[in-house]
Amino acid sequence: MKRYLPLALILGISLSASAQDKKIExxxxxxxxxxxxxxxxxxxxxxxxxxxxxxxxxxxxxxxxxxxxxxxxxxxxxxxxxxxxxxxxxxxxxxxxxxxxxxxxxxxxxxxxxxxxxxxxxxxxxxxxxxxxxxxxxxxxxxxxxxxxxxxxxxxxxxxxxxxxxxxxxxxxxxxxxxxxxxxxxxxxxxxxxxxxxxxxxxxxxxxxxxxxxxxxxxxxxxxxxxxxxxxxxxxxxxxxxxxxxxxxxxxxxxxxxxxxxxxxxxxxxxxxxxxxxxxxxxxxxxxxxxxxxxxxxxxxxxxxxxxxxxxxxxxxxxxxxxxxxxxxxxxxxxxxxxxxxxxxxxxxxxxxxxxxxxxxxxxQEKEINSAENRKASLTMAEKSIVLLKNEKEILPLSKNLKKIAVIGPLGKSEKDMQGFWSIAWEKDNLISLYQGLKNKVGNQTELLYAKGCELADSSKAGFAEAVAVAKQADVVVMAVGEAFDMSGEAKSRANIHIPGVQEDLIKAIQATGKPVVVLVMAGRPLIFNWTADNVSAIMYTWWLGSEAGNAMANVLYGNYNPSGKLPMTFPRDEGQIPLYYNYLSTGRPAKNDKDTRYRSAYLDMPNSPKFAFGYGLSYTTFDYTDLAVSKTQIKPDEKITVSFTLKNTGKYAGEEVVQLYLQDKFASVVRPVKELKDFQKVMLKAGESKTITFTIDKEKLSFYNQQLKWGAEAGDFKLMIGTASNNIKLEKDFTLL
Structure with a gap:
């Protein structure tokens, strides 16, 4: 049967030529x-x-x-x-x-x-x-x-x-x-x-x-x-x-x-x-x-x-x-x-x-490639791609009055790894390392120290002593850890996605000096770094940022750009949780929290929850979500709901917030996810500034594929959720589709 199908079915060609350029045809x-x-x-x-x-x-x-x-x-x-x-x-x-x-x-x-x-x-x-x-x-x-x-x-x-x-x-x-x-x-x-x-x-x-x-x-x-x-x-x-x-x-x-x-x-x-x-x-x-x-x-x-x-x-x-x-x-x-x-x-x-x-x-070709304009676009994109994961003691942004900064880690002076996998090799390429980016930023005002500490993926700790000695001389330590450019990409699957080698041990050794530590994780995928996540006060996920990587990281470290990135993938605690994603289906025995394991859909040895959730990312400023207003709580299929709320920058820095709208269909003919992203806006606010944010919910946003794979919405109860991450909902409201 798979070998002999009618020609009309095999071709799948549209008989209408109305959309084609007749001259070309x-x-x-x-x-x-x-x-x-x-x-x-x-x-x-x-x-x-x-x-x-x-x-x-x-x-x-x-x-x-x-x-x-x-x-x-x-x-x-x-x-x-x-x-x-x-x-x-x-x-x-x-x-x-x-x-x-x-x-x-x-x-x-x-x-x-x-x-x-x-x-x-x-x-x-x-x-x-x-x-x-x-x-x-x-x-x-x-x-x-x-x-x-x-x-x-x-x-x-x-x-x-x-x-x-x-x-x-x-x-x-x-x-x-x-x-x-x-x-x-x-x-x-x-x-x-x-x-x-x-x-x-x-x-x-x-x-x-x-x-x-x-x-x-x-x-x-x-x-x-x-x-x-x-x-x-x-x-x-x-x-x-x-x-x-x-x-x-x-x-x-x-x-x-x-x-x-x-x-x-x-x-x-x-x-x-x-x-x-x-x-x-x-x-x-x-x-x-x-x-x-x-x-x-x-x-x-x-x-x-x-x-x-x-x-x-x-x-x-x-x-x-x-x-x-x-x-x-x-x-x-x-x-x-x-x-x-x-x-x-x-x-x-x-x-x-x-x-x-x-x-x-x-x-x-000579006029277009590698122009200053193109590099500036790369820098802007790199700044916007950085995700601030942690900033507990407000180490960041770095003070401009620092006397000595230590750059420590196997990726601190790396250039090639900044380019990342699936990039095109060029002779005499101009790739900016973290160290070079900081040097460009601080000039002669701040002394930069450096120690590699270890290689990316081997087991030797021979460089730890030098790294610790360098760290002790500095006012703050910026650590560059993660993956080499060829550790993620095509044919680069890994069963172990923890930070490779002894890099996390290096972080522990530097953290033990008592110096303020900022960890930058450079990688092509979500990595696992539980000790670092639990013990280091300031962490940024910088991925592989391209030609202007070092300049972008320096700009964010010093607050010239306030980080606004949000995670597009869930970060697990352990490989045993994978696949792990935010929009999962509920079971008949859902766990109410991470400790609720008795005859529940849960692990005995670790929480269900991720280390860092989809949509998560911090800023140097803070945002408040208030005054949720919904135009109506019951709608017919041909009607829309207007949702509005007040977003206020309550911190001391101007910054962008990615406001995320999630929906849940509470009861349907097919089990629906616990929440689904259905809209988002990226909003820039000055310190102290407020703005009314508006979303529209229509039948299309409530639709899904039923058992017969037909697309449409079903009457029933829904929950709308607005927040700063999939696991950090600030506002919610129920409504009904009639």
Missing amino acids: KKIDSVLKLMTLDEKIGQLNQYTGDRDATGPITNNPNKLKDIRDGKLGSMLNVRGAKETREVQEVAMQSRMKIPLIFGLDVIHGYRVTFPIPLAEAASWDLAEIENGARVAARETAASGVHWTFAPMVDIARDPRWGRVMEGAGEDTYLGSKIAFARVKGFQGKGLGNLDAVMACAKHFAAYGAAIAGRDYNAVDMSEHTLWETYLPPFKAAVDAGAATFMNSFNTLNGIPATGSRYLQRDILKGQWKYQGFVVSDWGSIGEMIAHGYAKDKEQAAELAIKAGSDMDMESRSYLPGLAKLVADKKVPIALIDDAVRRVLRKKFELGLFDDPYRFSDVAR
Whole structure:
């Protein structure tokens, strides 16, 4: 049954051409008529260049010949205005002279590196997130690259999975908003503009739920969870106009996503009427053999093209497999034509048929990349991404009158690690370490001391004595601990997500000196550091912040920027709690508190609660939530509720607060989460300033997928909750949907 479906169902093509540019469609028709079958299949084939490889490379000394013979539609990992022009010139020697699309993993910046995506998500600042993608797009497009394999919009609730660093965290609502913003940032005012690149929503779908947090692993979930939790960010990417999608490595309920008709034909190209094209992940078509779903590359090609995978990234399955499959009448030519049409459409939209070299302009490249304006945008994003976890004794912001500051820890002078995983390597890069950032900030007014203390991941404590001696000389100690840049990312799953090595022992040794200590944790995922969290007075989570990391950290340490970040993922106390997330379902025997364990859904050896909750993050100032007002407590389905309250900055610093609105459907035909984020606002207030904040609740915010996977709202009782974090609700009110 999985092999033989009606052609109309297989194609999943919208019959309406009203949304298409009719001129482009006519041009596509004319090109298709002139192409041979081999040339058509060539458009569905993608090879990598010889640098920046992100997967196993198949040795092929004949790449240029294949391009000249029309056997290639795209290349990845070819970058630079000069380099892309040279390769494109080879494509122009082919019979059809169809230009190549150049793609690259531009995940958090091209020449100027921005904070990792998970860090950007901690900003909850959609405008800045979009601007970060905009800057990356300008630099990328100026370097001859047309296509980025971003954003990753996978919902991820397991920090053991290394690729959490590449996404927006655990929440569907926040993840959907960020997916939309990033697509808009990459694509700007539209494809064809010289400052826009094609976005690629990945990985379709449910990759973030890999079993045991192990990369490339299987995924098994209910249809309800798929639709409610994991698909909405992809739908947001479609709504934002994402030019392309990438399928995922994982199986979903026993079917490799690359070979899933349900995901690619029924949902994406069918129900969502998606007109872009789908590229496989690196080698994922051929990997269906290892999954045990295809016996050889020929069958893998058949399964993939029928399922809706339009372009084969580096598995070499479509060439020569598809031609034989068409000849044997196992694959209809209409399927090939549909896939080629989707690829050609993007080439026309990019304007490559008019000028194949229009993005390969050396002068524009030199002007655009690594500009002062772009670095300033990276600095702003980095400042907004920092999360203040603790500031009990108000050690922060640091006094400008300090005589000596000790920078201690294996990441104190690190530059490369500030860039983070999934970043592009550059010669003579200008990455700002914490030490350099503090030096830039204090100049000659404050003496900076330094001791490494230990390495990132080994067991030696040989450097502790020096670090303690240095700490004793200082007025305050700033510690830089966490992960190396290559400890989180693709194929970087970890069963143990405690701070690596003896770094926490180093923190204990420095804390014992009695000096004021500020700990900065630099990482690509939520880490576990219970002793530090319980005993150190000042802690900031600084992730990997990119090119301007050190300057951003210094600005926040000294109060030039008041931290406003909020956690986009729950931080567990222990790996045994994972997966752990705020919007869980209640059980029939819920624990009332952390000590309520007798015949309850609880652990005997630790609390259910996290160390740091989703949405949590402090400021140097304080905020009060008062005067909740609700326009009505009963509404009909076509009505709305207006919710307002007063937010006041009650501290002595100007600052931003991320106000979070959560809802709970108390009783429904499907068990609903204990709370769900449904809206948020980021509000700047001067010290002492008050502002009325307003939210609107309508039927859409109350809707969910029922047992039949139908979207809608049900009559019943609801609770609205407004707070500063998912576990810190300040205001609440019940209301009823009639």
